[in-house]
Amino acid sequence: AQTVTQSQPEMSVQEAETVTLSCTYDTSENNYYLFWYKQPPSRQMILVIRQEAYKQQNATENRFSVNFQKAAKSFSLKISDSQLGDTAMYFCALIPDTNAGKSTFGDGTTLTVKP
Amino acid sequence: EPEVTQTPSHQVTQMGQEVILRCVPISNHLYFYWYRQILGQKVEFLVSFYNNEISEKSEIFDDQFSVERPDGSNFTLKIRSTKLEDSAMYFCASSERTEAFFGQGTRLTVV
Structure with missing residues (x-):
């Protein structure tokens, strides 16, 4: 069976700080x-970043990296330099x-960025 | 930028009624999907569609559900005889191969 686990249901971070979500x-x-x-x-699903498993190099997309x-x-x-819109x-x-x-x-992680 | 569009954004229906959720995938994409997300829960795969037929479906996708690509551009999800527990956000997605692009979703409320 194929499984994806996100062990952090909720996380919070101060604006401009860095946060890491696990999977x-x-x-x-x-x-x-x-x-x-x-x-x-708004419940729209937006792609943040992708990684091909055969590539060793970690993907990076602006403030987001894996x-x-x-x-x-x-x-x-x-997520670096967290913004309220994150x-x-x-x-x-x-x-x-x-x-x-x-x-x-996965089950998802709710991230709250605090001002 | 091309995008997946879904209509309507919100549908309210009475229990037992049939609903059709519509999606227009990105034009050069070959794979089409429907997902469901019950409020507060994870995104669940329903069905994938390739080459004008279902390529994979989950156990959720029972005889109550059907999909169709009626005219080469639209991709529809039909739910026959809706139940209260069908209330959820339904997402359509399409991909060239693996990177799925999602529509904005249709919120279905069964009353």
Whole structure:
């Protein structure tokens, strides 16, 4: 079975500080993609960052970066210089390369950025 | 920038009625998906659609649900005889291969 676990239901951070959201996963697939999605109060799902499992280099997208540890099956998201607009639910997701439909989402982490 | 669009944004229906949720995927995408998110819960995969047929479906996607791509651009999710527990946010997504782009969702309320 394919699983994605986000162990932090809620987190908070002061504006301009850095926060890390954790995600661990389990899959029998050899190649897969990992994603972080942001869901603000509007409930729209917005792609934040993606990582191909075959790439060792950690993905970076402006203030967002990941720490991908393939052997440990860990995929954490670091948000630097947190902004009030980062307040949202964050979902970690895994999609195997062989089956684009078999995607699995974590339970989500609610992040609150405080002024 | 191309985007996935869903209509309506909010639908209220009476229990037992049929509803059709509509989606227009990104035009060059080949894979289409429906997901459901009950309020306060995780996003759940319902079904994926490729080459005009269902490629994968979850245990949630029972005979009450059906999907269709009626005209080459729209992608619809039909829920027959809605139940109270069908109340949720329904997301459509599309992808060229793996990176799914989500629509803004349809909030379905069954009363």
